[in-house]
Amino acid sequence: MTGAGGFIGSHLVEALVREGANVRALLRYNAAASIGNLALTAPDVLSQVKIVHGDLNDGEFVKNLVDGCEAVFHLGALIAIPYSYSAPRSYLHTNVGGTLNILEAVRACGQPLLVHTSTSEVYGSAQYVPMDEAHPLQAQSPYAATKIAADKLVESYVRSFGVRAVTVRPFNTYGPRQSARAVIPAIIGQALGRPEAIQLGATTPVRDLTFVEDTVAGFIAAASNESVVGGVYNLGTGESISVGELARTILRVMDVPARIESDAQRLRPENSEVDRLVSSNAAFTAATPWRPQVNIEEGIRRTVEFFQAHPQLLPRGSYVR
Ligand SMILES: NC(=O)c1ccc[n+]([C@@H]2O[C@H](COP(=O)([O-])OP(=O)(O)OC[C@H]3O[C@@H](n4cnc5c(N)ncnc54)[C@H](O)[C@@H]3O)[C@@H](O)[C@H]2O)c1
Incomplete structure (x- = not known):
């Protein structure tokens, strides 16, 4: 491999x-x-x-x-x-x-x-x-x-x-183990410090998260x-969620009442930002017994637990005890 x-x-x-x-x-x-x-x-x-x-x-x-x-x-x-x-x-x-x-x-x-x-x-x-x-x-x-x-x-x-x-x-x-540069670990990293606000790039892009x-x-x-x-x-799962909704889900799972702010420095160039990705998995589910099993709340909960146990893997400075 x-x-x-x-x-x-x-x-x-x-x-x-x-x-x-x-x-x-x-x-x-x-x-x-x-x-x-x-x-x-x-x-x-x-x-x-x-x-x-x-x-x-x-x-x-x-x-x-x-x-x-x-x-x-x-x-x-x-x-x-x-x-x-x-x-x-x-x-x-x-x-x-x-x-x-x-x-x-x-x-x-x-x-x-x-x-x-x-x-x-x-x-x-x-x-x-x-x-x-x-x-x-x-x-x-x-x-x-x-x-x-x-x-x-x-x-x-x-x-x-x-x-x-x-x-x-x-x-x-x-x-668990996703690079700290990716959006979910970045949100978790900020939220672990229990700030009043967390900073994201664009909050409107929609993703299909597996x-x-x-x-x-x-x-x-x-x-x-x-x-x-x-x-x-x-x-893919065929389900869609915006980055803003995703952040709210993570904050809810972690019980952190922070505001969500969009930071211009974290935005991709306009024509490079991919606004919406939602899969059809019909071909693969027809050809194989594969079905996604873990819903977003459960997946986020397991991801949060991992990073709580391994805070050293989060970006430096994002987690203040
Ligand atoms: N993470 C996602 O959401 C996602 C979504 C779709 C597709 N993918 C694809 O899945 C695959 C794995 O992604 P990931 O998220 O685990 O990324 P990752 O960066 O964690 O893993 C990629 C690995 O490739 C290794 N690598 C890079 N250059 C190499 C080289 N020259 N020689 C040997 N090894 C080298 C890196 O050391 C790294 O361990 C990639 O092909 C990626 O394009 C990932």
């Missing part, structure tokens, strides 16, 4: 190990040999994972990584939209070049099944809702552009070389149902 030390990847590693899989986990090479979010997994899980440090951008390395695998879950990517404004070439290298390396590796290594990770950001703002897989693609950030390119490379390798790949397209995923356990179950369903191979499938 690539991206195994990331937010979604670490939960997927856990789920796969608990299902009895032998997991080879790629973690981005770093001098400290840190293992990212895998450090938060249970010791009985971690002891069964084969950890490999390296880089998706190195084709020979990726081939050795994939050799001998039955299935490859490709989640490794640069994902922060704001960072993609300032470092687009890094996104091109990792998200497009890294995916090309994975595709060449699966071709060279006897065609293991590839589960490739897209994102709802490839659609841009909804032109209609719910958004099915036929919705037009529109890159509203360099991040989205690189994910579109990666998805299209996968499509081309399916058609040109018979690569056995399924592309899953998660809508926004949240839960709890990470449900997203992970979607990856496993994609790898377990032969009928989805060759296709592209949305993973």
Whole structure:
């Protein structure tokens, strides 16, 4: 698996190990040999994972990584939209070049099944809702552009070389271990300090939020149902919530009576902001038994509990005891 030390990847590693899989986990090479979010997994899980440090951008390395695998879950990517404004070439290298390396590796290594990770950001703002897989693609950030390119490379390798790949397209995923830069941990971080007001960027964008356990179950369903191979499938709940409503839900769950203010410095450029993302999951629920299980109140409650237990993972200064 690539991206195994990331937010979604670490939960997927856990789920796969608990299902009895032998997991080879790629973690981005770093001098400290840190293992990212895998450090938060249970010791009985971690002891069964084969950890490999390296880089998706190195084709020979990726081939050795994939050799001998039955299935490859490709989640490794640069994902922060704001960072993609300032470092687009890094996104091109990792998200497009890294995916090309994975595709060449699966071709060279006897065609293991590839589960490739897209994102709802490839659609841009909804032109209609719910958004099915036929919705037009529109890159509203360099991040989205690189994910579109990666998805299209996968499509081309399916058609040109018979690569056995399924592309899953998660809508926004949240839960324990999510990066503190994302909106839910940012709100929780501020609310833990019990301020009079919390500061957000835009409060009007609407999102379809999936709890990470449900997203992970979607990856496993994609790898377990032969009928989805060759296709592209949305993973979302079909429910929608605005960022403002989301903040009110978090504050209610945490019992914090703070005002919500929109801070201009946190806004994305106007034409880059994705106003509305709401999925149709009809194709995936028809093809697999997958159904999202965790509603937003329950998911938020479990996320809040996690960050209350791990306040050091929140942005510095956001949490004042
Ligand atoms: N979080 C969401 O809401 C969401 C929604 C839709 C799609 N996705 C997709 O899901 C996947 C996982 O996202 P996440 O939220 O867990 O992000 P994350 O940033 O937590 O995980 C991505 C991982 O990729 C690794 N990585 C980056 N560059 C690398 C390189 N050159 N070599 C090796 N590893 C490298 C990072 O170290 C990180 O651990 C991504 O492909 C993302 O585009 C995420």
